[in-house]
Amino acid sequence: MPIILRLDRVMADRKMSLNELSEKVGVSNVNLSKLKTGKVSAVRFSTLEAICEALDCQPGDILEYRKDP
């Protein structure tokens, strides 16, 4: 998929664990893990907002577009 999620990188920068982020965002560990590994097909703005607020970052820090070769 051309959209890549860099959630693990930002979490490492902020030294935040998956459990912590899950509690702050209100999304289960399982779903956040799916998000980290790119196994979701869409993200709601409300979820993206909650993640950016929890990690104090911009959507562009988490999402990257890479064209398919």
Place this chain on the structure above:
Amino acid sequence: MDKIINSSKFFHTACKVVYGIFNAATWICGVVAVLIWVLPESAFLGGTESFSLGPVTVTLVPDGMLAPIWVRTGFFEQLLLCFVVLFFSCNVLKVIQKILEPMTQGQPFMDTVAVNLKKLAWLCLVGGFIAELAKIVGQALTISQRELMHYFNPELVENVEISYEMDMGFLLAFVLLMLMSHIFQYGQQLQQLSDETL
């Protein structure tokens, strides 16, 4: 949502019960249909005999009854017809149970529902066609075993003609069920998209 789950559970249980009854009846029909050929001819003497011409039922006096071999054959035909109808009904009930199962868990848009709706559609088409054909064949056999004019006053009745009609309602059921399966298939795709949306 709870209402849908509860009503699905109720219908699922009802289907199970009816399936059990029909399954038992299917076996009984099959066994009796075989046993009929073992019984002596005397078992088919006496009593009353009647046959149907559409909505009309004709009950015969002893002199007008068929020979025991034909009575036996008539019983066998009826039991065979019952066996076929019950067998198809059991399969239909099984498929309906499979359709209701995901609904009892609050997940109506699983891929099994669309697949089983298609199966049900084909069962209705094939079963409906066979049932109608069996009805016509049964009527034709009933008539062929008797000389119908024999039962009417020749001074009043010149001729008796039989016409066979096929009820094509099963075609409509097939079309509607196929449409429903396509709708549920689309619903399943939307559900998957929703499930994969965080």
